[in-house]
Amino acid sequence: MKTNQQPPYYKWLALSFLFLLAGCDLFEYHPYAGNLEFKNLTQENVARIKALETQYTPQKPLRFAFTSDTQGFFAETEDMVKDMNTRDIAFVLHGGDLTNYAFKDEFERMHRALAKLRVPYVTVIGNHDCLGDGDKLYKEMYGPLNYSFTFGPNKFIFLNTNFLEFDEAVPDVSWLEKELQTPETIRNKFVVAHIIPNNSEANKAKEQAYAQLMRQYNVRLSLHGHTHSHQVKQPYNDGITYVTAAAALKRSYVLVTVTGEQVTFEKIDF
Numbered sequence: 001m002k003t004n005q006q007p008p009y010y011k012w013l014a015l016s017f018l019f020l021l022a023g024c025d026l027f028e029y030h031p032y033a034g035n036l037e038f039k040n041l042t043q044e045n046v047a048r049i050k051a052l053e054t055q056y057t058p059q060k061p062l063r064f065a066f067t068s069d070t071q072g073f074f075a076e077t078e079d080m081v082k083d084m085n086t087r088d089i090a091f092v093l094h095g096g097d098l099t100n101y102a103f104k105d106e107f108e109r110m111h112r113a114l115a116k117l118r119v120p121y122v123t124v125i126g127n128h129d130c131l132g133d134g135d136k137l138y139k140e141m142y143g144p145l146n147y148s149f150t151f152g153p154n155k156f157i158f159l160n161t162n163f164l165e166f167d168e169a170v171p172d173v174s175w176l177e178k179e180l181q182t183p184e185t186i187r188n189k190f191v192v193a194h195i196i197p198n199n200s201e202a203n204k205a206k207e208q209a210y211a212q213l214m215r216q217y218n219v220r221l222s223l224h225g226h227t228h229s230h231q232v233k234q235p236y237n238d239g240i241t242y243v244t245a246a247a248a249l250k251r252s253y254v255l256v257t258v259t260g261e262q263v264t265f266e267k268i269d270f
Contacts (some may be wrong), residue, residue, distance in 0.1 A: 035175045042143035049091050049151060056090070056152050063088055066254040067269075068095030068194070068225025069247035070110060071128055073194050076248040077113045078207075083270035085118050087255065090155065092117055093156070095225030095245055096126025096194035102134025107141055122149075126159040126194040126225060127201070130165035146172060148234075150178050153187040154258060161193040163203040173209045180217035187261050196224040196242055198235045202262070209239035214240045220263045230267050 056062055065084050070077045081195065084092060094114070099106035107129075114121050125145050129138050145160040157179045163170040171193065180189060195202050197210040214222055215238045222240060228247035235242060243265060246252045256265045 003208070005266060007202065012097065029030070035141040036104065036137065036141050037143055038111055040143055041111065041141060041225050042122055042147065045091075046147075046149045049122070049149065052090055053151055061156065062090060062151070062258040063144040064256050064258075065092045066095065066192075066223050066243070066245050066256060066265075067092065068245040069097040069228055070114075070250075071097045071126075071247070072106070073248040074109065074134055075112055076251055077110070078116070079251070080248055080253060081116050081270055082112060083268065084222050084253070085116075087268075089255070090123040090168065091117055093192055093223065094121055094123040095192060095223060096124045096162075097128045097225060097247075098123060098126065099129055102131040102137060104131050104137055107137055110251060112139070122156075122158070124192050124194055125160055125162065127162040127165055130162050130173050133264065135165070146175055154187045155186045157189065157191045159191060159193040161195040161197070161202060161209070163206075164201055168203065168205065169172065170203060171212060173206055176210070177213050177217075180213055180219070182217075188223050188258060188263060189217060190223060191219050192223045194224065194246060195226045195234075196222070211236045211238070211240075212240075215261060220258075221265070223254075 060185040067080065089225065090125050098110045121143055125135065125138050135145070141170050146158065148155060148157040157176065159171050159176055160166070161171045167196045171211070179233070182189065191214065197207045215236070219240055222241060224244045228250065229244065230246040230252055231244040233242055234240060243254060245254050252267050255268050256263065
């Protein structure tokens with residue numbers, strides 16, 4: 001009996017086609033590509049912080065935590081979150097480098113870890129978060145690279161200082177000066193930036209202008225990451241204190257207490 005058999009190569013062609021179709025679902029073709037699960041987190045979390053504002057008065061201490069460089073240290077970050085959740089804090093500031101390679105999955109996984117905080121957290125972009133298309137992912141997932149908000153008589157300013165990943169316009173010291181020009185009702189100003197201005201990877205052409213603004217407007221604390229080690233110093237001998245938080249791998253963060261115009265801080269080991 002005569003049969004109408006197809007040559008073997010047709011079977012291989014069909015199998016290859018089916019594999020390609022399946023592969024569309026099995027593999028993410030680019031680590032920076034794909035729809036983000038979370039968007040506009042900065043706006044969302046600043047709104048949550050502002051909602052707490054009525055609970056605080058100048059006479060009541062404001063406490064917040066500062067961490068940085070959680071990049072890939074998921075187990076340590078989870079332990080840190082557990083420790084922070086035992087503290088009487090209003091919110092958490094993150095000094096950047098949420099990720100190691102700025103991959104979409106990294107951003108989302110780190111947010112899931114930090115979302116276990118019982119208080120809101122806000123961030124500034126780090127140099128590792130800028131790799132590839134990371135700055136685009138960061139802006140979509142979190143929001144502007146430079147922004148600020150007030151909490152009672154306190155102002156928090158977040159500044160992109162990763163000039164090697166951008167250009168000579170970074171940091172935007174003109175924008176910083178406008179943000180530092182505050183009414184008398186603002187008694188304390190805090191600046192959060194990933195790279196401290198005297199670091200070798202900072203924009204040296206803008207270092208003195210940056211430091212002058214911090215001095216001129218009497219910034220209470222300048223908060224940084226990047227070096228992965230806990231450091232406290234006054235590099236310009238002008239009374240302005242620059243605090244660098246250790247990476248999460250070092251299992252510590254900074255706890256800041258604001259009482260009126262008095263600001264104190266301590267290193268917390270976990």
